[in-house]
Amino acid sequence: SAFTVGDYLAERLVQIGIRHHFVVPGDYNLILLDKLSAHPQLTEVGCANELNCSMAAEGYARAKGASACVVTFSVGALSAFNGTGSAYAENLPLILISGSPNTNDAGEFHILHHTLGDHDYSYQFEMAKKITCCAVSVKRAVDAPRLIDRAIRAALIARKPAYIEIPTNLSGAACVRPGPINAVTDPVPSDEGALAAAIDQAAQYLDGKKKPIILVGPKLRRAGAEKELLKLAEKLGCSVAVQPAAKGFFPEDHPQFVGIFWGQVSTLAADSIVHWADAIICAGTVFNDYSTVGWTALPNIPHMVAEMDHVTFPGAHFSRVRLCDFLSRLAEVVTRNDSTMIEYARLCPDPPTERVPNAEEELTRKEISRRVQGLLTPETSLFVETGDSWFNGIQLRLPQGADFEIEMQWGHIGWSIPAAFGYAMGKRDRKIIIMVGDGSFQVTVQEVSQMVRWNLPIIILLMNNKGYTIEVEIHDGLYNRIKNWDYAKLVEAFNSTDGHALGLQVATVGELAVAIEKAQTHADGPTLIECSLHQDDCSRELITWGHFVAAANARPPTHA
Numbered sequence: 001s002a003f004t005v006g007d008y009l010a011e012r013l014v015q016i017g018i019r020h021h022f023v024v025p026g027d028y029n030l031i032l033l034d035k036l037s038a039h040p041q042l043t044e045v046g047c048a049n050e051l052n053c054s055m056a057a058e059g060y061a062r063a064k065g066a067s068a069c070v071v072t073f074s075v076g077a078l079s080a081f082n083g084t085g086s087a088y089a090e091n092l093p094l095i096l097i098s099g100s101p102n103t104n105d106a107g108e109f110h111i112l113h114h115t116l117g118d119h120d121y122s123y124q125f126e127m128a129k130k131i132t133c134c135a136v137s138v139k140r141a142v143d144a145p146r147l148i149d150r151a152i153r154a155a156l157i158a159r160k161p162a163y164i165e166i167p168t169n170l171s172g173a174a175c176v177r178p179g180p181i182n183a184v185t186d187p188v189p190s191d192e193g194a195l196a197a198a199i200d201q202a203a204q205y206l207d208g209k210k211k212p213i214i215l216v217g218p219k220l221r222r223a224g225a226e227k228e229l230l231k232l233a234e235k236l237g238c239s240v241a242v243q244p245a246a247k248g249f250f251p252e253d254h255p256q257f258v259g260i261f262w263g264q265v266s267t268l269a270a271d272s273i274v275h276w277a278d279a280i281i282c283a284g285t286v287f288n289d290y291s292t293v294g295w296t297a298l299p300n301i302p303h304m305v306a307e308m309d310h311v312t313f314p315g316a317h318f319s320r321v322r323l324c325d326f327l328s329r330l331a332e333v334v335t336r337n338d339s340t341m342i343e344y345a346r347l348c349p350d351p352p353t354e355r356v357p358n359a360e361e362e363l364t365r366k367e368i369s370r371r372v373q374g375l376l377t378p379e380t381s382l383f384v385e386t387g388d389s390w391f392n393g394i395q396l397r398l399p400q401g402a403d404f405e406i407e408m409q410w411g412h413i414g415w416s417i418p419a420a421f422g423y424a425m426g427k428r429d430r431k432i433i434i435m436v437g438d439g440s441f442q443v444t445v446q447e448v449s450q451m452v453r454w455n456l457p458i459i460i461l462l463m464n465n466k467g468y469t470i471e472v473e474i475h476d477g478l479y480n481r482i483k484n485w486d487y488a489k490l491v492e493a494f495n496s497t498d499g500h501a502l503g504l505q506v507a508t509v510g511e512l513a514v515a516i517e518k519a520q521t522h523a524d525g526p527t528l529i530e531c532s533l534h535q536d537d538c539s540r541e542l543i544t545w546g547h548f549v550a551a552a553n554a555r556p557p558t559h560a
């Protein structure tokens with residue numbers, strides 16, 4: 001059969017490593033969906049709605065490096081914009097693909113279904129431009145190769161989402177076959193001159209410093225620079241602190257790991273060491289209100305920041321210097337200076353001795369964290385949802401190889417359920433555990449049914465503290481109370497005639513232990529363990545953090 005626009009798109013998605021595409025059908029994208037699922041290396045994955053579909057694609061991109069979300073015009077795309085925003089904020093190349101009206105309709109001034117009801121259908125494309133690094137709208141089949149390649153290349157280089165709009169009558173239109181894929185995938189190399197100058201500047205910045213430290217941020221992994229960072233750290237021999245959204249990007253069993261730098265809610269001795277250092281090499285860092293605890297935890301000395309494609313110093317800036325090139329070149333020139341490790345050894349807190357509660361005691365957040373800690377293995381991928389789960393997860397120690405996924409920049413409650421589902425479709429060999437609150441779970445629970453459909457043995461620890469506790473700690477009101485559900489019964493409702501979801505409710509230490517045993521042997525579907533908690537059983541860190549974030553939100557306007 002003739003090669004079409006839809007076939008061209010399918011081939012390009014496969015060539016950048018995508019093997020599953022996440023979809024919700026609609027009459028504007030049905031022909032396109034036929035073409036995509038006709039590709040032998042693409043598997044279509046249906047989702048219950050476009051918010052979850054885009055979040056599943058966001059999670060898939062964490063596992064596979066890129067992802068595709070295919071929706072129908074307007075009613076579909078506007079919901080998918082939320083997961084696209086997450087991909088933008090979290091630096092993930094999600095390709096959002098939307099079907100769109102027949103190319104003849106605009107010129108005939110047709111009023112069309114799913115649109116706003118007037119003759120101008122361009123609003124979606126205009127909106128997409130704001131939340132992607134590149135948005136293209138195919139109007140003629142002949143333009144499809146150029147536009148599809150441009151959007152996909154832009155997403156891969158920027159590590160940001162891109163948008164491709166394809167009219168319903170063009171997906172099946174004849175199209176040429178794609179040219180060599182490296183025209184799309186070849187990275188933009190560092191400029192040699194800028195790289196050399198940046199390395200000289202770094203040598204000057206470090207010259208004479210007595211106590212250098214490395215601070216790792218969330219863009220390190222997105223830039224593919226974890227190996228180069230490790231090499232630099234081991235050459236320098238200094239302490240390595242990690243921002244909360246970068247947890248796991250530096251091995252936590254490494255002797256130079258000194259904890260999560262998160263101001264007053266830091267772990268180990270990260271806070272004291274970062275403030276003791278006299279030089280900070282920031283790699284892929286993001287200092288936002290949440291990671292700086294309401295602006296109370298910023299590096300207090302002039303520091304250098306190596307970004308994904310540029311490096312800044314006090315008094316200097318170098319463009320077109322890729323993070324991995326910069327870190328590996330710097331590793332070649334630095335001399336060893338482990339004074340921050342010597343200080344760390346002096347400061348390093350003794351590991352807290354934990355009392356093991358007995359079986360009939362009421363379940364607490366602390367006990368759940370202790371049990372999750374015991375579940376972590378090199379094969380684990382732990383998803384922590386926005387909520388007190390952030391704080392519980394950040395406090396855990398990751399064994400070598402364990403993966404930690406958090407959405408701290410976008411922070412959309414409910415992200416973890418579809419995102420873990422999408423991630424699991426990309427990495428079937430991982431043992432996935434989700435820590436999620438009751439409020440978040442209510443937002444995107446439908447995608448547990450996809451975990452049932454695909455027999456994914458994902459363990460969901462639902463922390464049921466009866467409401468929006470983060471918001472309670474930031475600023476309380478009746479709006480933070482939610483209707484309690486029977487979560488265990490709910491997930492088993494997804495089985496109906498066929499399926500293997502297991503729903504368990506636990507309220508004591510002993511019941512949790514039994515539930516975990518059951519979850520670990522339940523291999524052909526998800527297990528939800530609903531953990532009943534007291535409303536005020538939240539982490540001390542959340543209370544501290546919430547106070548400073550509330551203060552930051554309440555800053556009076558600078559001009560009346």
Ligand SMILES: C/C(NCc1cnc(C)nc1N)=C(/S)[C@H](O)COP(=O)(O)OP(=O)(O)O
Pocket residue numbers: 386387388389411412413436437438439440441465467468469470471472
């Ligand atoms: C409502 C909201 N944030 C505001 C918010 C509202 N809507 C979206 C989509 N995302 C958001 N972060 C948040 S953090 C709740 O405390 C989450 O509640 P829950 O899942 O139950 O977790 P905790 O009880 O541990 O806080």
Ligand SMILES: [Mg+2]
Pocket residue numbers: 387437438439463464465466467468469
């Ligand atoms: Mg809650």
